[in-house]
Amino acid sequence: MSAGEASVAAHRPAGDRSLQQAVAIALLAAALVFVCILAIGVGPAALPPGRVLAILAAGPHGTAYPLGDTVIVWQIRLPRVLMGALIGATLALAGAVMQGLFRNPLADPGIVGVSSGAALGAVAMIVLGGGPLAPVALLLGPYALLVAAFVGGLLATLVLYVIATRGGLTSVATMLLAGIALGAFAAALTGLMIFGSTDTQLRDITFWSLGGLGGLTWTKLFVTAPVMLAILVAAPVLARGLDALVLGEAEAFHLGFRVQRLKRLAIFLVAAATGAAVAVSGSIGFVGIVVPHLLRLAVGADHRFLLPASALGGGVLLVLADMGARTLVAPAELPIGIITATLGAPFFLWLLLQRRALTGV
């Protein structure tokens, strides 16, 4: 390469996608705001986006619009849409971090049993919260379900990591199979809990496990949203380390990262994110695998881009899915998990086929 070419390359080097990535993040942020406003307008009482904006601008006690519209926007739809965006963001982020940790695009909390572990934690808290776990439930108050789901998710992630990773290398087959076993085991224990539950508890469990964002209030939002926001804000700290981990554990160490600490942080974050999402809305699958994968294909795998972009993209996807859940069979409401699974499962199969074509296994 001549000096002239070198200076041109230094100006705009091929393969540097930081500009496209910055643009993509801006576009995703704009898309998220747009779908949120759209989603607030959609429902039995339809409101055009302009009106939604005006009502939002007028505040929760605004008087320029009919009280009914203000209540619908501020008290019913806004908390639901915000929660949907937060859950989607948290799920997609958990997927992206887990895939980085396992160095594999097929790792997802929903697929490898982490969500099942979190669900087991949540159900255990509902069933045992009045009995053996009463002191814990009392101590944690409104956070009990959240913490229980986190502990369940953490245990599942740890077990999975120990089983699937040997000497810094993760076996994909072992990870997926262990995930299936782990998910089945957690589901069996969950079934056992449900078997032993009282009628009231059963009702609580059913409502919780149907997932969906129906009946979301500001009070519920205030319990979970700070945890999710903290996760979303903390995650980018991991980005540089996850990028190094892409090269391998030894390579990440050679590059100057404390690999054990990095992995512990990533595991904690995946469990916290999955636990928070599951505690609010039950298991919503495939967001964590679809969003990061599409973003990697389209704009790049650099985690400094991927983590925030996944969060934004996950928010967009889940707000849209929730819009579908509310409108497809109106006046009834579909569980949102049905929508994400209907779209996500075929996507996952496509991903597997694509990998088979690529690697021959």
Add this chain to the structure above:
Amino acid sequence: MLLTLDDVCVRADGQQILGPVSIALQPRTLTAVVGPNGAGKSTLVKAMSGEIHPAAGRVRLDGDDVATLAPAILATRRAVLPQASAIAFPFTVFEIVQLGLRQRGGLDASARRRIVAEALAIVDLARFGDRLYPSLSGGEQQRTQLARVLCQIGAPVETGRAKLLILDEPTASLDVRHQVDVLAVARRFADAGGAVVAVLHDLNLAAGFADRVLLMQSGRIVADEAPEPLLAGGQLADVFGIRMVVLRPAGWLRSAVLPDFPSLALSG
């Protein structure tokens, strides 16, 4: 001394897999590590890089115990080219190479781009910046990794301190011209004041580029010599278990070594 190993032993599952080994490496040298499969070459360089901690003995880099240096500090003084590594995500070559700069502060965006472009040019991948790493051939991937390592290590000497470059089978999947190119890069790094340790399978590359060859067998260093005397002695044949022919082509300044195939065919 840049790097010293004092009676270093490494154990795995209760078995001693390396040592005791004592070596001292000086700046401006390229040291080749050769030996049969399983002789402990990779274990030796892993102990040198701080990746595995010895069960006994000490590894010192510029007098500091490698086991107690923070990884981030260590990363500024030594870099490691790993054996072939697969990456499951679609990173571009540019993105992989600039990972080597992530821990280096005090560089603005244009300086980073320039350093990456230079490193890519050095490994003959100047036009590969926008290619996706997983789509490259094994040899191209290895050269991409070398460019990343060169970005990490920077100048061979900085603020009076020489740096160490560890290459674990850097030529394993390269064609013959790029094998020579890569070792020439390593040689220049050493000549400019750094130190290089390279695990090599090709004895001629070792003889052609190294000042010193460590011959390993069963976890120990059984010979530690300049290439010419090592080739002249009979030890290589003993350690590798195959007869060798040493040649001195007319006009060459060094010898070449060939495994003795015909005798193998006859004995087989």
